[in-house]
Amino acid sequence: MATVLVIAEQVKGQLKKATFHALGAGRDLAKRLGGAELHVLVAGANLGEAAKQLAEYAGTVHVVDGAAFEHAVAETNALAAVAAAKATSASHVVLAATTWGKDLAPRIAARLGAGIASDVLALVGEGTVHFKRAMWAGNAVATVEVTTPIKVVTVRPTEFAPAEKAAAAGAVQAFAADAGAAKTKFVSFAEVKSARPELADARVVIAGGRGTKGDFKPIEALADTLGGAVGASRAVCDAGWQPNDLQVGQTGKVVAPQLYVAAGISGAIQHLAGMKGSKVIVAINKDPEAPIFQVADYGLVADLFKALPELTDAAAKLK
Ligand SMILES: Cc1cc2nc3c(=O)[nH]c(=O)nc-3n(C[C@H](O)[C@H](O)[C@H](O)COP(=O)(O)OP(=O)(O)OC[C@H]3O[C@@H](n4cnc5c(N)ncnc54)[C@H](O)[C@@H]3O)c2cc1C
Structure with a gap:
């Protein structure tokens, strides 16, 4: 059975709102593919709560919990996503088109030799799913097909409703990913502190x-x-x-x-x-x-x- 793998975005163990929209798109995609399994990968440190929360939405939650993944370095996270995509034989890897997702997705696609549909606004069709995406600053909308066996998709969170909770909670599994191959290492993080919402x-x-x-x-x-x-x-x-x-x-x-x-x-x-x-x-x-x-x-x-x-x-x- 085909698998749709959603890559969750989190900061300090807190899931970003966009992840629930990506899960909404992932669920819709899985349905259109004829009932594909919905898996989600979350990588970082201290992910107990985040994993539990994600299990309410996806069949299987793969958790890469380790110091090497604590900071959202795109290259390291891409290695985890690629390993999970291979391990789950994912046909589609879905991310929210946030700054983080846009940084990560092309790296995943390149490592998997996958085609990518970015900034997707809507899914079209059943079986073979096509993607509507904005072009020329939103003045034109193209419908594209990705023809590689594995497809990477980033979805615009504002265009997809957040996922509803599944009838039953999914399984949470530890997933071992190797960050050792990364050529980028985390040095420091200068956080913008604001009392205002993001x-x-x-x-x-x-x-x-x-x-x-x-x-x-x-x-x-x-x-x-x-x-x-x-x-x-x-x-x-x-x-x-x-x-x-x-x-x-x-x-x-x-x-x-x-x-x-x-x-x-x-x-x-x-x-x-x-x-x-x-x-x-x-x-x-x-x-x-x-x-x-x-x-x-x-x-x-x-x-x-x-x-x-x-x-x-x-x-x-x-x-
Ligand atoms: C490839 C590309 C990408 C771009 N990406 C972006 C993008 O992501 N985001 C973005 O915003 N722009 C982007 N731009 C730039 C965009 O084209 C505009 O130049 C920019 O949005 C103009 O900003 P503005 O409306 O603040 O300024 P202006 O166009 O100069 O408008 C200022 C407005 O303020 C009004 N005004 C002046 N004083 C007052 C006052 N006291 N009270 C009330 N109104 C007043 C004026 O009537 C005027 O309408 C991009 C351009 C390119 C070429």
């Missing part, structure tokens, strides 16, 4: 563009009042006003929160590619012709330095 996981994102002129205080005030994350356009990150990990868009993060507020952002297609799946989009821009208004559910032609503090006050009062 951009990709946040229910609310308040994003600022060049219109802020680098002053993010009103953006941060609204984000903190609503318990949201701060995002930025590339113009802002390129100017060094905000760090690159806050960039939303084609070359940044893809987000789909319940509420996305774009303030002082024109709405270039490369920015829209990263946020147009948001449930409710609010745009604040001085220019009534700004393209952001074409995707906005609510548009405010206003100066963000006036409108954002008013919104923040109103939100604080409502709370």
